[in-house]
Amino acid sequence: xxxxxxxxxxxxxxxxxxxxxxxxxxxxxxxxxxxxxxxxxxxxxxxxxxxxxxxxxxxxxxxxxxxxxxxxxxxxxxxxxxxxxxxxxxxxxxxxxxxxxxxxxxxxxxxxxxxxxxxxxxxxxxxxxxxxxxxxxxxxxxxxxxxxxxxxxxxxxxxxxxxxxxxxxxxxxxxxxxxxxxxxxxxxxxxxxxxxxxxxxxxxxxxxxxxxxxxxxxxxxxxxxxxxxxxxxxxxxxxxxxxxxxxxxxxxxxxxxxxxxxxxxxxxxxxxxxxxxxxxxxxxxxxxxxxxxxxxxxxxxxxxxxxxxxxxxxxxxxxxxxxxxxxxxxxxxxxxxxxxxxxxxxxxxxxxxxxxxxxxxxxxxxxxxxxxxxxxxxxxxxxxxxxxxxxxxxxxxxxxxxxxxxxxxxxxxxxxxxxxxxxxxxxxxxxxxxxxxxxxxxxxxxxxxxxxxxxxxxxxxxxxxxxxxxxxxxxxxxxxxxxxxxxxxxxxxxxxxxxxxxxxxxxxxxxxxxxxxxxxxxxxxxxxxxxxxxxxxxxxxxxxxxxxxxxxxxxxxxxxxxxxxxxxxxxxxxxxxxxxxxxxxxxxxxxxxxxxxxxxxxxxxxxxxxxxxxxxxxxxxxxxxx
Amino acid sequence: xxxxxxxxxxxxxxxxxxxxxxxxxxxxxxxxxxxxxxxxxxxxxxxxxxxxxxxxxxxxxxxxxxxxxxxxxxxxxxxxxxxxxxxxxxxxxxxxxxxxxxxxxxxxxxxxxxxxxxxxxxxxxxxxxxxxxxxxxxxxxxxxxxxxxxxxxxxxxxxxxxxxxxxxxxxxxxxxxxxxxxxxxxxxxxx
Ligand SMILES: [Cu+2]
Numbered sequence: 001x002x003x004x005x006x007x008x009x010x011x012x013x014x015x016x017x018x019x020x021x022x023x024x025x026x027x028x029x030x031x032x033x034x035x036x037x038x039x040x041x042x043x044x045x046x047x048x049x050x051x052x053x054x055x056x057x058x059x060x061x062x063x064x065x066x067x068x069x070x071x072x073x074x075x076x077x078x079x080x081x082x083x084x085x086x087x088x089x090x091x092x093x094x095x096x097x098x099x100x101x102x103x104x105x106x107x108x109x110x111x112x113x114x115x116x117x118x119x120x121x122x123x124x125x126x127x128x129x130x131x132x133x134x135x136x137x138x139x140x141x142x143x144x145x146x147x148x149x150x151x152x153x154x155x156x157x158x159x160x161x162x163x164x165x166x167x168x169x170x171x172x173x174x175x176x177x178x179x180x181x182x183x184x185x186x187x188x189x190x191x192x193x194x195x196x197x198x199x200x201x202x203x204x205x206x207x208x209x210x211x212x213x214x215x216x217x218x219x220x221x222x223x224x225x226x227x228x229x230x231x232x233x234x235x236x237x238x239x240x241x242x243x244x245x246x247x248x249x250x251x252x253x254x255x256x257x258x259x260x261x262x263x264x265x266x267x268x269x270x271x272x273x274x275x276x277x278x279x280x281x282x283x284x285x286x287x288x289x290x291x292x293x294x295x296x297x298x299x300x301x302x303x304x305x306x307x308x309x310x311x312x313x314x315x316x317x318x319x320x321x322x323x324x325x326x327x328x329x330x331x332x333x334x335x336x337x338x339x340x341x342x343x344x345x346x347x348x349x350x351x352x353x354x355x356x357x358x359x360x361x362x363x364x365x366x367x368x369x370x371x372x373x374x375x376x377x378x379x380x381x382x383x384x385x386x387x388x389x390x391x392x393x394x395x396x397x398x399x400x401x402x403x404x405x406x407x408x409x410x411x412x413x414x415x416x417x418x419x420x421x422x423x424x425x426x427x428x429x430x431x432x433x434x435x436x437x438x439x440x441x442x443x444x445x446x447x448x449x450x451x452x453x454x455x456x457x458x459x460x461x462x463x464x465x466x467x468x469x470x471x472x473x474x475x476x477x478x479x480x481x482x483x484x485x486x487x488x489x490x491x492x493x494x495x496x497x498x499x500x501x502x503x504x505x506x507x508x509x510x511x512x513x514x515x516x517x518x519x520x521x522x523x524x525x526x527x528x529x530x531x532x533x534x535x536x537x538x539x540x541x542x543x544x545x546x547x548x549x550x551x552x553x554x555x556x557x558x559x560x561x562x563x564x565x566x567x568x569x570x571x572x573x574x575x576x577x578x579x580x581x582x583x584x585x586x587x588x589x590x591x592x593x594x595x596x597x598x599x600x601x602x603x604x605x606x607x608x609x610x611x612x613x614x615x616x617x618x619x620x621x622x623x624x625x626x
Numbered sequence: 627x628x629x630x631x632x633x634x635x636x637x638x639x640x641x642x643x644x645x646x647x648x649x650x651x652x653x654x655x656x657x658x659x660x661x662x663x664x665x666x667x668x669x670x671x672x673x674x675x676x677x678x679x680x681x682x683x684x685x686x687x688x689x690x691x692x693x694x695x696x697x698x699x700x701x702x703x704x705x706x707x708x709x710x711x712x713x714x715x716x717x718x719x720x721x722x723x724x725x726x727x728x729x730x731x732x733x734x735x736x737x738x739x740x741x742x743x744x745x746x747x748x749x750x751x752x753x754x755x756x757x758x759x760x761x762x763x764x765x766x767x768x769x770x771x772x773x774x775x776x777x778x779x780x781x782x783x784x785x786x787x788x789x790x791x792x793x794x795x796x797x798x799x800x801x802x803x804x805x806x807x808x809x810x811x812x813x814x815x816x817x
Contacts, residue, residue, distance in 0.1 A: 522683060523761075549680045597687070597761055 028468025041463030050078030054564035062575035066271040071258040081470040090418035094479035105129030124257035131198040145195035162220035166192035191344035203309030214299040234293040246287035268494040285345020302368035326356035357395035370415030380410040413474035486550040488571030495573035497542035520554040522595040528603030532616030555591030640715025651791035689760025731802035
């Protein structure tokens with residue numbers, strides 16, 4: 001495919017100018033989120049979420065380690081898939097970004113003013129948090145589902161007992177409207193299928209959430225074959241307002257659960273873990289009129305709701321059409337009790353009763369759909385590697401463009417909201433083959449930007465992504481750019497180990513633990529000479545960055561430390577623990593080129609034998625080392 | 627005696643100076659490549675505001691002592707001097723003698739000049755008493771900001787100009803002068 005001669009002009013952001021949109025792309029198996037500018041495709045920042053990130057000391061500093069705690073202990077990696085921006089009234093409000101950790105099921109909340117991870121909630125009774133996190137119209141709930149059904153509650157049973165013993169659990173996480181704080185409100189136990197993706201309703205379908213499922217065959221092995229037998233699997237439509245009522249009526253049970261809830265305190269900058277011991281579980285069959293199955297061809301992947309909330313579009317990975325259900329037809333069918341049996345207490349609606357249309361000739365392997373707000377839908381098609389544009393009125397394909405290659409999700413900025421921003425669609429590609437300079441066996445993944453403002457889609461730009469870009473979300477820059485935090489006020493730093501003035505720098509020994517209360521400001525550490533450290537000590541460097549100037553972080557690295565650096569934002573305190581292993585004098589230094597005298601920003605620690613006659617001493621206003 | 631309208635105008639001028647409690651008098655702006663949005667500070671009748679912390683942080687490289695507003699006594703008595711000036715203007719308006727008008731305008735002009743001279747003195751003190759052990763040796767060991775106008779100081783371009791309060795004071799002075807001239811003309815016509 002040729003690119004139009006003016007494509008470069010459409011994406012060129014002149015030096016010093018700002019992009020029009022922020023895009024938040026999942027880092028896939030990097031476990032993190034990357035922030036890009038659009039339309040330039042420039043990488044602006046990486047936000048560590050589920051994976052340790054040595055560049056920022058994330059998950060290495062004492063203050064951030066707790067964010068990676070789980071019921072299994074400290075897990076420094078995950079696989080992040082679906083970023084989701086908070087919404088109010090079905091429109092982006094620019095407050096938070098949520099994203100799931102797939103492997104050890106977790107959901108995270110990122111503050112869009114600091115672009116830092118503020119909270120991570122583990123999801124119990126879940127295996128593979130893939131259908132996650134999707135938000136209801138006013139961010140009342142974040143919904144999530146298990147991809148791999150498992151014995152629930154976990155127990156030692158034969159895998160062959162899949163059909164009888166395994167269940168799939170949907171989770172409803174309540175969001176505190178003021179702070180976005182997450183809490184697991186209730187869970188719904190469903191038949192043991194694989195629940196794949198979800199969307200919450202909006203507009204007329206507000207109050208409902210939709211989950212695709214596959215493997216309704218309930219195969220436990222070789223799912224490649226076993227889960228691909230049935231002509232139709234299901235979209236589970238769940239009325240969460242009804243679920244709330246059943247929980248309130250006492251139809252749910254409180255069952256044992258083990259999960260971690262990790263919260264970053266804003267004023268101290270210190271994260272803490274709260275272990276939880278139970279969850280509220282509602283059996284799908286115990287709450288009538290709450291959940292229904294919509295038969296959907298075939299092994300559906302994505303389910304996406306159009307801006308009005310009326311159309312429920314499925315991406316049948318193996319289907320030859322794109323099935324589109326109608327929310328109002330679904331409600332009518334429920335009222336008419338137009339059922340075709342039930343599974344595990346969940347009524348199955350008739351396909352003909354809910355289907356609004358089928359998009360013919362969509363290509364092979366339609367996966368995900370987003371909307372432009374002017375009556376068009378854009379569906380990514382994996383096997384035939386293309387984006388298909390179709391009319392949401394006539395259900396006919398109106399345009400198609402190739403992608404390079406194997407597009408997974410696609411994203412129209414605001415394309416999952418009531419009022420899409422439109423203008424662009426981004427293909428998030430799984431493989432790139434020959435698209436870039438080759439880099440050995442591992443090649444970059446990639447995003448592609450297309451202009452959708454005209455009748456035909458136009459390819460504008462390819463750009464590499466960090467990790468696998470499963471899904472992305474984008475919002476207009478003006479929504480958050482002026483709210484970006486520049487520094488943390490030093491006066492409001494409530495870290496118990498903060499040192500707010502050079503006069504307060506000191507070193508304290510308690511047994512074998514030595515606390516160093518250190519300040520960093522251009523271009524020195526105070527104290528920068530410490531003696532009296534002994535083998536067997538654990539040295540806690542609590543470094544406070546006294547700067548109150550934008551874009552002046554300081555770094556801190558200690559020679560031989562089996563850890564990473566600290567990167568300390570202005571006004572913040574971060575703590576690095578060092579266990580010296582050898583006698584001698586070892587340097588530490590600032591790793592972030594902070595000033596003209598950055599190279600001078602360094603110091604020494606003297607390490608002596610255990611029991612040596614070297615008194616603890618340091619330099620500085622309170623020091624005894626002269 | 628002054629005309630009634632001039633007396634009223636003098637009273638208004640005196641009261642106009644009350645605005646100087648609410649707006650800054652002077653502004654020093656610093657521009658450098660690393661500070662595209664600029665650094666700067668304001669001098670008020672009783673305090674200083676702005677990026678003093680950042681400026682002090684930078685000035686330590688050249689050995690300039692930190693600017694600590696609490697240690698500048700002028701900021702403690704200037705509010706009283708301003709109050710006295712307002713009161714004097716009102717008294718002069720009430721008294722109504724032409725000489726009172728002239729004296730008040732002269733007082734305002736003189737006070738302003740003393741203020742600027744004092745500003746220069748502080749700039750001289752900060753800019754010339756640089757720590758000889760500092761990391762960066764400024765050529766000639768002087769790093770003195772201008773009182774009025776623009777000056778290149780190493781990587782910074784420093785611009786010192788009146789802020790709202792300074793302009794108000796200047797306007798009051800000019801209107802005061804106009805009143806004096808008007809009263810002179812009226813006096814000639816009467817005699
Ligand atoms: Cu530094």
